[in-house]
Each structure stands twice: as structure tokens, then as C-alpha cells.
Amino acid sequence: MILVCGDSADPVTNLFCVRLDDYGADYRFLDLRSYPRSYKIVRYRQTDKSNGSISCADWSLRIEDIEAVFVRNLYDPNNKIDDRHGQDVGVALEAELNLGLHSLFTGLRCPVVNSFAAIWANQSKPYQATLIQRAGLLIPATLITTNVGEARRFCESMENGGIYKSASAKTIGTRQVDLKTLPALMAGSKSAIYFQEYVRGSDIRVHVVGTKIFATKVNSGLVDYRFEETGRLRMEATSLPCKIAGACIHLTQRLGLLFSGIDLRETPEGDFYCFEVNAQPGFTFFEQRTGQPISRALWELLSGN
């Protein structure tokens, strides 16, 4: 039995469940929107065994019968905190609930997409960049600094200018550096700023499911296609050179992930730069526009096919 754990208001979770229904998959859905009030959790743990059950009005599942887990939306910064008992209690409660669920999944000896340990790397983009570089993919020249002079020199030295973005998971998108307003930008910041060379080229989003690759070319007029109007985005399935496909799989595995969304950019010269690895990719957005069977691949991974 597959356990899907997510938020019923999340379109990705919803669509994945619809696909699982289409495939006739055996699964149970734990809705974070009504967790824990609508669920009974009993999990016993000893050194060499773990048993118990998760149940709600509609179903009951023995923990020993869980054969795979697909989990998303935990630790989502957009989740509204239950602050009825105060903000600090609400924050602690949210963390305790999420860690409790993850502790349950951690004790299972079955595939978990994705595991607790593997989902944190994109909380630090520069940290992830060093891992990307070690996996054999190119990364843009980067400067993280509080020094205006260094920032100016860096951006002026880049052939296509510089961009800046957030170093953490709190995204502000990717923004072109305007040298005229650079001093004001840095004066207004309470931390160092994360600058990169602007890499010209075509965006490619790669979904890695186990050892399967789904590459999608994304055409947009913006520096950051995530902020493009949906109607203006054009997407098509594409293929990658073997070496790049292999590097994407290797990177996903090195991060401990079974499923990832990797952002690449192919330059006119045929080089591939990697910007980010997403451990909870919004893959259905790409699947719906290209017909790429990412959901099916996920289901096959979860069901051991």
C-alpha cells in the first residue's frame, strides 16, 4: 500500500492522486489539512521493529503494510500557523507535528519520496551549488558579499552582467543587477547578497525519478521563468546529452533523493549550467503541458515496478 501525505489544497498533490486513481494504484491519502485531528496514530518503536497503525474515518492502515511513501507540503513556509495558543506555541506545534510524521516515515524500510534527511539542501542555495559542482555540473560564477566595491567589480566583469537572488529557500526570484542602484540595494540589505553571473541560454527543467529522466525545455522572455505569466510560457519535451543526464541522476542520488526537479540552462555554446535542485518539485505543472509521464514514473517507483 502506498501512503500519500500532502495537502488536499495543493494542486500537485491533487493531480498526483488523480493519476494514481487512473493507474488503479493501491494508496491511502493522509491529508495534512485535517491532520492530526481526523487521524489516529499509534506507532510502537523498538530497536529492531516498528509497528502500529494510522487510521481515519475512511480507512485504517497498518504501518507494517506501508510499501512506499510520497510526502509533500511538510515544513511549507506558506502553511498557516495555528496561533490559537500563541504564535510561539503554534510554531512549535507545527514543527512537532511535521517531525512526528517524518519520524514515522524514517522508521520504515521502504522507499520514501523524499526522506527527511534529503529535503533540506535547498534551504541554502550556495551550499547546494557546491554539491552541484562536485557532481560534475557547471555552476555560474558566484559572489556572496557585503562589500559594494567587490559586488560592482564582479558584475562589471561578467560578460552578460550580474544577477542576484536569495541564498535561502525564501525566494525573491532572480533579478538583474542595476549598477546605478547597487549601493542602495546593498545598503538596504541586512545580510550579504548572493550575486551570480547571468548565464544566457535556454531553460531546461529536468525531473529525475529514480534513474529515469524527463527533460523539459521552457521558453520564456523573463530572467526567471517561474514568474512568467502562464499563458506566455511554452514548454516542450527535450533530450539531454548522456553526460548531463548522468550527472543529473548522480546529483539526485548524492543528495539522497529519489525524485528531484533540477533547473538547468543550456548556453548557445552547448554548455549546461545547473542552478538548483528541488526536493519537492511542482512536477504536474510540466506534465500537464508536455504530456511527459512523470506521475507514472513516480507511481512505478513507489510500487516497485
Added chain:
Amino acid sequence: MYLVLGEPNRQVVEAFTATLQQRNRPVLFLKELTSELDFIWSFNTNQSSSALSIDGHNIDSNAIRGVLVQNPLLLDSEPPPEDAVQYAQAEKNAILFAWFSSLVCPVINRYPVEYWFSPGVALPFWEKWIRDSGLEIAPAILSNVEAAIKKFGEALGTGASYLPFCGSEAYRASTKEDWKGIAKLAAICPVNLTWFIPPLYAGCVVGKRVFWNRHVSKAISQCERQLVEISRAAHLDFVEFHLATNKDLVYVHRVDPFPKLEPFDGKLRRLIAEELVKYLDSGARS
């Protein structure tokens, strides 16, 4: 030059600093990378270099002899911080973590990313390593079902410990009032309960050595190799374990990847600090 980074644990930092000062070794403290510091870190596919200026000291990263990492900075959530404050904090934490992870000098601990950014890495997340080492963990229950919790507590006979996954505290549950409180908590969040088996023995791993907070039996001391093994598997050099015994069995009760050394007296803290310095100087890294 040695660096101490992050939110400090007072006992650890005091002992570490005193040891370095005794040896005339300079040490600087950097709680967070604020915009007031002069910080420059550049890297690309092939190279990385960084430098910063703290309190008038210009430091090239290649000149850092060793780093002791403490805790990530957390924001108080009461009153709720403004979005801009939260953003700045997230940025500082993300950059600090990436930076110390990239340093070529010895770093204790060079934390895997989940330790730094998750709300906690509690005992269940150590289970596989503990199991692989041959050590035991105390039986536990995670539940929001009052009857199951009550049955677990009654079966123990020794009283139970409530161990929240966030934070490093444990709370004893033995009286009627305690269990009423547990039931109230369980109504809003599944609770994690385990045995309460005093006394607890604190073992601090530094590299390949283990320091105990009190005299230990042969059974406990024989676990030292396993504690070192677990630490290595977790990619850590400095870990605090709390063990307990039940009849002839030794159990891991709790693991703290951000050691506080509270169960250790001043003399032992100095010994641990000396070992930390020695370990950094030996160039060992996880």
C-alpha cells in the same frame, strides 16, 4: 586563528575559549554574518576563496586554523517577526552554513544540512545508525490515542519520559497530573513517549574519544566504540549521548548533535575542550 560560529552554548564556548587562551591561540566569535561585516566569498566551478573582517581583524579563509560550530540562530516567534526580519535571518543562516561547509580547515561539526535547517533531529532519525552499531534504543510510542498511551505507560511500570521531537529536553510522566497533561497534549499533537530509566549517563564523543559525566559500569564503557561509530555514520565529530540501563541492557535515551555539556562538571568540560582543540589541530574532519 580559530573561529567559533553560530549561537553559542555557554558551557562549551567558555571551556573552549579558556583552553585556547591558555595556549595563546587567538579565537574570534562570529554569531552571524551581518551586513556590518566585510565578507567576500567568491566561487565558481573550479575554485573558491573567501575573506572577512571582524573587529578589525582581516581573515583569509586559508588562514583559519580551525572552526567550532555552535547552533544556528533562531528567531523568537513571540512577537512574530516581520517578513523582512525573517528573510534576513534565513539569508544569514543559509550563507553561514554554506560558508563553513566549504572551508578547507578542520570544522567541528561540519553538519549535514538537515541538522542546521530542520526543527530537530531527534532519536528516531538516529535509529538506523544505532541499530547498525548493535546498541539498543528504549521502546517508544508515538500516538494521539489516549488508550494506547495509557496502556504503554502502565506496561512500563517505571514511569515514562515525554520527549518532544523539537528541542533537547525530556519530561518525566509519573503522576496522575502528569498523565492528564500528556492526554491534553495528545489531543492536539501525537506525543512521543519512551521509558524513564534513571540514572542517565552522558557520554560526549570528540573524534575517537568518549568522555563520561560520571563513573560508569563496564557495560556502559564497552559502548564507547559504538558511540564513536554512530557519530561517524552521522558525519559528526562532537556529539552528546544519553544512555540508560535496564537490567543488563544499555539503551540510547537521547542524542544531541549540538552538545551543551550540562551534565559535565567544569573539569570534564575542560578536558573535552582540550580534546576539541587537539582534534582540530590534528586536521581531522568528518
